[in-house]
Amino acid sequence: MLGTNQYVPAALPPLAQEMAQAIAATAEDKEDAFLKLSFGYFLAEEAGKQLPELTLQHDAPPAETVEMLSPEANALLRQFILHKEELLLDYFLFRCQRAQRIVRPELLPEILSMAVEKKARREVLLQMSGNRGQWLAQMNPAWQILHTPEEENLWETGTWEQRKAFFRKLRADAPAEALALLQANLHEEGANARAELLALLLPNLSLADEPFLETQLSDKSQKVRQEVYKLLLQLPGSRVNQLVQAYLKEAVQLKEERVMLLAKKKVFAINADVTPPDELFAAGFEKTSSQKNVDDADYWVAQALEFVPPIFWQQTYGLTLPEVVQLWGNHAGKHLFLPALAQNALRFQNTELAHALLTGKEVRGIDLLTILSLPERFSYASKLAEGQSGFYLQTLLAEEYTIIPPEINQQLLRHFVKNPYTITQQVYHRWALQMNPDMLPVLQEYINQESEEYQMRFFRNVCTEMTRMLHTKEQINALL
Amino acid sequence: MPLTEDQITQLAPDAASVKAGQQLATNSKWVTKAIHEKAMWGDCQGSGKNPYRTVVDLQNMAFKCSCPSRKFPCKHGLGLLYLHARTPSVFEATQDVATDVQEWLTKRAGKAEAKEEKETMAAPKKLDTKAQERRSEEREKKVAAGLEELRMWLKDLVRNGIHQVPSVSQSFHRPITARMVDAQAPAIANSLNRLSQLPFHQEGWQKPFLRKLSSLYLLTEAFKNSENVSPLLQTEIRTLIGWNTGKEQVLQQEGLQDTWLVLSRELEEEDRLTTERIWLFGLKSQRFALLLNFYPLGQMPQFSIVVGSAISAEVVFYSAVFSLRALLKNQHGMGVSEVPIAEPNFKVVLQKVAEALSVQPFMEQIPFLVEQVRVVHQKGVWYLVDKENLSLRLLNPEVDGWRTLATTGSAPFTAFLVYEPQGVTLHAYWISQQFYALA
Numbered sequence: 013m014l015g016t017n018q019y020v021p022a023a024l025p026p027l028a029q030e031m032a033q034a035i036a037a038t039a040e041d042k043e044d045a046f047l048k049l050s051f052g053y054f055l056a057e058e059a060g061k062q063l064p065e066l067t068l069q070h071d072a073p074p075a076e077t078v079e080m081l082s083p084e085a086n087a088l089l090r091q092f093i094l095h096k097e098e099l100l101l102d103y104f105l106f107r108c109q110r111a112q113r114i115v116r117p118e119l120l121p122e123i124l125s126m127a128v129e130k131k132a133r134r135e136v137l138l139q140m141s142g143n144r145g146q147w148l149a150q151m152n153p154a155w156q157i158l159h160t161p162e163e164e165n166l167w168e169t170g171t172w173e174q175r176k177a178f179f180r181k182l183r184a185d186a187p188a189e190a191l192a193l194l195q196a197n198l199h200e201e202g203a204n205a206r207a208e209l210l211a212l213l214l215p216n217l218s219l220a221d222e223p224f225l226e227t228q229l230s231d232k233s234q235k236v237r238q239e240v241y242k243l244l245l246q247l248p249g250s251r252v253n254q255l256v257q258a259y260l261k262e263a264v265q266l267k268e269e270r271v272m273l274l275a276k277k278k279v280f281a282i283n284a285d286v287t288p289p290d291e292l293f294a295a296g297f298e299k300t301s302s303q304k305n306v307d308d309a310d311y312w313v314a315q316a317l318e319f320v321p322p323i324f325w326q327q328t329y330g331l332t333l334p335e336v337v338q339l340w341g342n343h344a345g346k347h348l349f350l351p352a353l354a355q356n357a358l359r360f361q362n363t364e365l366a367h368a369l370l371t372g373k374e375v376r377g378i379d380l381l382t383i384l385s386l387p388e389r390f391s392y393a394s395k396l397a398e399g400q401s402g403f404y405l406q407t408l409l410a411e412e413y414t415i416i417p418p419e420i421n422q423q424l425l426r427h428f429v430k431n432p433y434t435i436t437q438q439v440y441h442r443w444a445l446q447m448n449p450d451m452l453p454v455l456q457e458y459i460n461q462e463s464e465e466y467q468m469r470f471f472r473n474v475c476t477e478m479t480r481m482l483h484t485k486e487q488i489n490a491l492l
Numbered sequence: 493m494p495l496t497e498d499q500i501t502q503l504a505p506d507a508a509s510v511k512a513g514q515q516l517a518t519n520s521k522w523v524t525k526a527i528h529e530k531a532m533w534g535d536c537q538g539s540g541k542n543p544y545r546t547v548v549d550l551q552n553m554a555f556k557c558s559c560p561s562r563k564f565p566c567k568h569g570l571g572l573l574y575l576h577a578r579t580p581s582v583f584e585a586t587q588d589v590a591t592d593v594q595e596w597l598t599k600r601a602g603k604a605e606a607k608e609e610k611e612t613m614a615a616p617k618k619l620d621t622k623a624q625e626r627r628s629e630e631r632e633k634k635v636a637a638g639l640e641e642l643r644m645w646l647k648d649l650v651r652n653g654i655h656q657v658p659s660v661s662q663s664f665h666r667p668i669t670a671r672m673v674d675a676q677a678p679a680i681a682n683s684l685n686r687l688s689q690l691p692f693h694q695e696g697w698q699k700p701f702l703r704k705l706s707s708l709y710l711l712t713e714a715f716k717n718s719e720n721v722s723p724l725l726q727t728e729i730r731t732l733i734g735w736n737t738g739k740e741q742v743l744q745q746e747g748l749q750d751t752w753l754v755l756s757r758e759l760e761e762e763d764r765l766t767t768e769r770i771w772l773f774g775l776k777s778q779r780f781a782l783l784l785n786f787y788p789l790g791q792m793p794q795f796s797i798v799v800g801s802a803i804s805a806e807v808v809f810y811s812a813v814f815s816l817r818a819l820l821k822n823q824h825g826m827g828v829s830e831v832p833i834a835e836p837n838f839k840v841v842l843q844k845v846a847e848a849l850s851v852q853p854f855m856e857q858i859p860f861l862v863e864q865v866r867v868v869h870q871k872g873v874w875y876l877v878d879k880e881n882l883s884l885r886l887l888n889p890e891v892d893g894w895r896t897l898a899t900t901g902s903a904p905f906t907a908f909l910v911y912e913p914q915g916v917t918l919h920a921y922w923i924s925q926q927f928y929a930l931a
Binding site: 041043044046047048050051054055058059060061063064065066067068069070071072073083084087088090091094095117118120121144148151152452479480483484487490 | 496497498501507510511514515517518519520577578579643646647650651702703705706707709710713838839842845846849850853866868869870875877881882883884891894895897898899901902903913928
């Protein structure tokens with residue numbers, strides 16, 4: 013060993029010999045010789061360093077077919093990532109996707125890492141990372157989850173998320189092919205995967221799917237069977253849906269009642285002796301109500317109301333949807349039946365029923381706004397912007413960042429200045445992204461208000477930040 | 493010279509200033525904004541009645557603002573620069589500089605000239621020579637005694653074996669480090685402190701550890717025998733131990749006038765002290781210069797040079813055998829960076845490393861520019877490979893490797909790197925004439 017008497021190198025090269033001799037001549041002790049020799053060794057090693065050859069060369073990335081962001085836009089995006097400006101980042105991604113631009117390569121590490129962490133943004137981030145992003149992702153184990161195999165192999169070799177995305181797209185583009193794929197492969201999947209894949213049949217669900225779905229009712233997994241029943245219940249014309257319609261037809265009768273001995277009015281009467289068939293209970297209907305003072309028969313009818321297609325009322329009773337809403341609204345059990353009708357409107361995306369419910373005296377299910385177009389939602393401003401301002405505003409904050417008309421903005425601002433804590437700061441900031449620059453002077457007026465009342469101070473700060481968001485949004489728009 | 497957003501961000505004293513500056517980068521916040529080749533100025537409407545007047549000297553990056561902020565530059569200065577980077581069209585391009593701006597620029601130029609004159613003409617302070625000699629002798633004695641103890645400590649360490657060091661890596665050096673501080677050998681104390689920062693959890697820590705130990709030992713030996721070496725090497729040995737050369741003394745020497753590329757800037761925080769390292773490269777002189785600044789806790793780096801730019805300046809080097817450390821004497825203007833001439837391959841780099849070590853064996857970092865290199869990722873390790881396929885390990889954080897690969901697309905590029913015995917650190921590179929800094 014070096015520095016001890018136990019090992020002396022047999023044949024030293026001339027330089028080392030010279031060094032060892034020079035050191036030996038001045039050596040104080042073994043440790044002194046060892047330390048000097050060590051440093052001499054390190055210097056000699058470094059001075060004569062032979063570098064290893066590395067012939068590995070990464071393939072060049074495929075050329076990009078899409079235009080890149082300008083350096084200014086890239087820099088802005090970098091700042092959003094760096095300072096965790098999530099709302100502005102989302103808006104930037106939205107604009108970038110719409111403008112069909114990809115990020116400049118220097119930002120790819122951040123974009124790919126974010127795509128791994130944030131599933132919701134993954135698709136758009138991958139799109140923005142371009143061919144070079146895909147090329148880079150396949151080399152780094154931490155990003156490999158993002159590397160998309162070739163389209164034709166995706167179903168066999170992709171990750172679970174990639175396979176679901178593939179199936180979702182196939183179902184949207186070619187429903188019959190998606191069904192055939194599931195028919196051929198579903199049995200190879202685990203119970204949870206089977207249930208999840210079946211649930212993906214909901215978009216474009218049709219009677220063509222029914223025979224296959226019926227066969228899945230014998231699946232050994234309860235979870236799978238429940239998923240299949242969910243689909244069959246809401247598939248108009250299916251055997252299970254017809255069971256619901258038959259039950260409702262029998263249980264609900266349209267009667268005429270005399271009012272004050274002069275006029276007549278129609279009412280729905282429920283026959284408590286009619287019970288739903290057992291299969292509906294197997295499909296998920298609950299036998300007894302969990303609510304106090306709710307009759308089981310009323311409860312069964314309410315559950316059935318959620319699943320009958322809206323056309324049922326015309327075909328069975330000759331009633332329009334506004335009439336149906338009115339009749340159930342007059343029923344003693346309206347607190348039970350109107351929410352069920354709202355569920356029905358949401359399930360069948362029926363805007364006529366939604367409008368009928370929203371224009372009624374008692375607004376039932378403000379979430380019905382979500383199935384209406386944004387201009388239709390705007391038309392309910394006068395009715396909802398005061399009483400349910402927070403929720404109403406939420407329904408206006410659409411992913412497409414549609415501009416909210418200034419008069420609605422002002423109406424909402426007038427309400428929120430008095431009740432500033434109705435919504436969170438995050439919602440205020442998000443709201444600014446759907447304003448147009450005409451709102452800047454309005455916001456400035458609130459900022460200039462001199463009241464030192466604590467709610468006003470909060471609202472002023474909120475408006476200042478909204479102004480910044482609006483300005484930054486305009487900057488993004490100018491760049492993309 | 494117009495700055496990019498990234499370059500403006502580098503000027504900011506902290507992250508909060510960046511955010512605040514960006515919030516001000518909107519047209520509506522600025523009542524006026526104008527630009528001239530010498531300066532940029534604007535009036536920013538703050539919470540008070542009168543707007544704040546903000547001026548930026550574009551030739552020798554400097555800021556002036558009427559706001560009360562103690563940060564430098566303040567958010568208004570940054571905001572004005574960000575606004576120009578994002579929407580230059582909103583600035584009025586003027587041929588005449590506003591009176592107050594011109595006054596400030598003239599005052600600055602006058603101050604710079606006076607400072608320069610003062611520095612070059614500075615008469616040596618009247619000192620009590622005897623007292624100084626006595627202090628110097630005392631320090632010599634203290635250092636000599638301290639280094640003798642260090643030799644003993646190093647010998648004890650190797651005699652007992654270094655295998656136990658990782659288990660006591662945070663404490664084994666403390667007594668001797670404190671002793672070095674007492675012995676007025678602060679640079680040695682710093683070297684001992686850095687010993688504890690080696691990656692003891694990694695396989696192969698013994699080699700760099702032993703290298704540092706033996707290097708320190710040889711430095712004590714060099715001090716003992718310093719009368720036998722050249723005065724220049726004597727100065728270098730004393731600097732490595734901790735003797736300082738005063739800035740005024742350095743600035744009195746003649747500088748090197750050149751166009752200097754600002755290659756990189758790093759900040760390192762250690763023991764309540766921030767060290768700033770700025771690497772420059774002279775285009776005509778083909779020399780590197782290292783600007784070293786130290787900031788105690790609470791003091792913010794006041795940085796007026798932008799990485800990626802080229803400055804016309806006079807640089808004065810500290811006396812050394814292989815001089816790198818320098819001071820900026822005066823700066824005349826700022827321009828756009830260009831790709832410099834670089835070494836052809838790693839063989840030449842290693843040859844120059846050997847030459848450097850032969851005259852100054854204690855050098856631990858040597859800068860180089862090398863052309864036609866590429867990054868390669870193999871089995872989780874990043875390498876820099878030259879055109880003859882010779883490789884050096886990259887010591888950068890992993891993300892730097894990915895960023896370089898992303899921007900270069902595996903194509904060769906010209907690199908600015910700093911050589912160390914364990915590998916190289918890539919600081920900046922050029923691809924298709926475009927400069928990229930890794931910071």
